[in-house]
Amino acid sequence: MIGATSLTLKPSLLPMIALRLSVPLLRLAPKRWVRRRAAGHSTCSEGARGHLDRTARRVSDGTLVHARGSFVDAIRHIDPRRRLRVPTLVCHGEHDLSGIIASAAPEWARRHPLVRHHVVPGAGHLAHRDNPGATARVVLDFLRDFR
Structure with a gap:
């Protein structure tokens, strides 16, 4: 998994609060700012940054917010008792x-x-x-x- 979040390790309280707040804040933030911020936080190279920005422009604003909300919901349901059984x-x-x-x-x-x-x-x-x-x-x- 490249850049994935653990399905067995719950975030501590502060990161969890930040994750939960990110969804309503995404709804309010200017979409151009959100795309640029995401590209800046996700990549180091200009080529990758440009690719991410172009890709994000093709995705609707509602889809971006929905995807983030689904991610946050999944994090809320992490079960620390789970164990990975495959390499x-x-x-x-x-x-x-x-x-x-x-x-x-x-x-x-x-x-x-x-x-x-x-x-x-x-x-x-x-x-x-x-x-x-x-x-x-x-x-x-x-x-x-x-x-």
């Missing part, structure tokens, strides 16, 4: 500023023996866009280990 790669960019992924990933790997955590250098939340070569190497190495 899982959790990787994120070194400069990932999106939510709690960078801070939660090491704990996720510590709690689950089948989870391998890797930080992609020179990348943000969209590690596969910012540093596709390094991301591909991490994924291929992981797959080779679990043939």
